[in-house]
Amino acid sequence: xxxxxxxxxxxxxxxxxxxxxxxxxxxxxxxxxxxLGALGGEKxxxxxxxxxxxxxxQIVGQVWLPERPLATLILMHGFYDHMGLYRHVxxxxxxxxxxxxxxxxxxxxxxxxxxxxxxxxxxxxxVLQRLLAEAQALQLPQPWHLCGQSTGGAIVVDHVLHRGSxxxxxxxxxxxxxxxxxxxxxxxxxxxxxxxPFVSGIARRFTENSNAPAFLPFLMxxxxxxxxxxxxxxxxxxxxxxxxxxxxRSERQPWIVQGESDMTVDWSYNLSVLxxxxxxxQILMLREARHHLANEIPELxxxxxxxxxxxxxx
Numbered sequence: 553x554x555x556x557x558x559x560x561x562x563x564x565x566x567x568x569x570x571x572x573x574x575x576x577x578x579x580x581x582x583x584x585x586x587x588l589g590a591l592g593g594e595k596x597x598x599x600x601x602x603x604x605x606x607x608x609x610q611i612v613g614q615v616w617l618p619e620r621p622l623a624t625l626i627l628m629h630g631f632y633d634h635m636g637l638y639r640h641v642x643x644x645x646x647x648x649x650x651x652x653x654x655x656x657x658x659x660x661x662x663x664x665x666x667x668x669x670x671x672x673x674x675x676x677x678x679v680l681q682r683l684l685a686e687a688q689a690l691q692l693p694q695p696w697h698l699c700g701q702s703t704g705g706a707i708v709v710d711h712v713l714h715r716g717s718x719x720x721x722x723x724x725x726x727x728x729x730x731x732x733x734x735x736x737x738x739x740x741x742x743x744x745x746x747x748x749p750f751v752s753g754i755a756r757r758f759t760e761n762s763n764a765p766a767f768l769p770f771l772m773x774x775x776x777x778x779x780x781x782x783x784x785x786x787x788x789x790x791x792x793x794x795x796x797x798x799x800x801r802s803e804r805q806p807w808i809v810q811g812e813s814d815m816t817v818d819w820s821y822n823l824s825v826l827x828x829x830x831x832x833x834q835i836l837m838l839r840e841a842r843h844h845l846a847n848e849i850p851e852l853x854x855x856x857x858x859x860x861x862x863x864x865x866x
Contacts, residue, residue, distance in 0.1 A: 557581045559662050559776065562601075562612075569602025569613045570689050582662070586636030591616060592646035601662075604655065606682045607675065612662035613655035613686065618646055623723060624692040626683055627654040628704030630844075631731075631785075632668055632756070634661025634776050641699065641728075641846050644857050648864065651692045655683055657703075661776050668778035669753075669785050673792035676707045684720050695723030701846055702817065705730030706792070712806075713799040713829060725806035726860065728845040729814055732822040733793050741790055748787065753780040761816055761843040763852065796825070803831045807863055809856040811841025811848075834863065 557578045567573040575583065579601050583589035589599070597619045604611040614635050625645040629638060634656045645652050658675060659665035670676065687696055698721050700708035705727040712725055734740060756779050760768055771777055808826060810819050826833055836859040838845075841852045 557585070563603065563610055563662050563664065566601055566603040566612065569600075569604055569615065569686055571602060572598065572600055572615075572690075573602060575600060582636070587639050588614075588636060588642070591639055591643050592618060595619060595649070596646060604679075604682050604686060606658075606679050608665075609658045609675075609679075610664040611655050611658065611679055611682065613653065613683065615690065615692075616642060616646055616652040617692075618649050618651060620649060621651040621693045622649045623694065624651045624653060624687060624696045626680075626687065626696055626698050626721060627652060628680065628698070628700035628707050629654070629657065629660070630700075630702030630704050630729075632660070632778055633701070633704075636661065636774075636776065637844075638701075638846050640853055641701075644853075644860075645699075648861075650697070653683060653687055653690075653692060655679065660778070666782065666784075667780065668756075669782035670788050671784065673706070673710065673788050673795070676703075677710060680707055680711055688720065696721040697723035697726065699726040699728070700730065701728040702731045702843065706732065706796070709806075709826070709829070710792070710796060710799070712804050713796070713802050716800075716802060724864070725804055727806050727808045727826070728856075729810060729817060729819070729843050730808060730822060730826065731817050732796060732825045733818050734789075735815060735818045737793075737818055740786065748783050751783060753782040753784075755779065756781050759815070761814075762847045763840065763842060763849045764847055767844065767847045796829075799829060801829055801831075805831055806833045807860060808833050808835045809841075809845055809859065810835065810837055811843065811845060811852075812837055812839045813841060814843040816843035 562578045595618050598617045635654045642652050656663040659669050698708045
């Protein structure tokens with residue numbers, strides 16, 4: 553059997569995530585393609601895909617359930633990404649006996665929506681709220697920890713700052729290369745206002761955002777990778793940056809991992825904002841790490857997983 557799948561057909565075939573349905577042959581092919589099927593080994597008793605209806609979107613979610621889960625990690629991926637790229641983070645969480653709940657954001661991966669586009673970042677909050685409701689419906693064990701990379705980190709930050717003690721996710725907040733604004737944002741914003749009247753998007757430029765030599769070739773061959781940067785997403789980001797800079801301060805203490813060789817986000821500015829918004833965030837700087845920490849080389853992943861493990865043990 554070849555590991556090929558049609559994303560639209562696979563999404564249409566899915567039952568609601570709460571149905572805990574068995575994987576179809578297409579779902580199994582999807583898991584094999586991204587090496588998701590055997591994560592956690594014998595410790596994982598069930599893993600399944602399902603559909604979540606969120607406003608106008610059909611969102612595809614996924615659950616990994618150990619035999620005796622102690623907590624739950626709710627995982628939010630980055631821009632252009634999807635769940636299939638996060639097996640190292642998922643495997644780490646399963647090794648901690650955490651259940652894992654994740655989904656593909658609108659316009660990403662297996663979920664519906666214009667590719668990599670969004671009208672407003674508030675739509676991402678609706679998706680996260682739906683995931684939290686699903687965690688409740690599935691009776692996933694608390695505490696619920698939130699983990700986001702890049703744009704996923706932006707979604708988590710927005711939620712924590714604006715929901716505060718009202719959030720049902722009162723576990724740990726883990727931010728990998730979190731986005732507040734991207735690198736060279738002034739130029740990007742000027743280009744957006746210049747191009748917006750004339751084009752709906754520009755061709756995506758794939759870059760080396762990990763030290764792992766096989767990662768970029770895999771991205772370029774990945775059938776779920778968007779090929780264009782929509783101007784609508786840049787406009788939504790511009791409005792969201794203002795929204796987050798005006799957000800109230802939180803007493804939460806996130807754990808942040810940031811690579812100093814990250815050429816995607818303006819990390820020095822972003823860390824200054826997060827230091828201002830949160831109470832004593834714990835920050836691990838990795839000099840050689842690039843942006844896509846979830847797919848960095850094993851040596852760098854081991855460093856930040858040990859950083860996280862040490863704090864969970866303390």
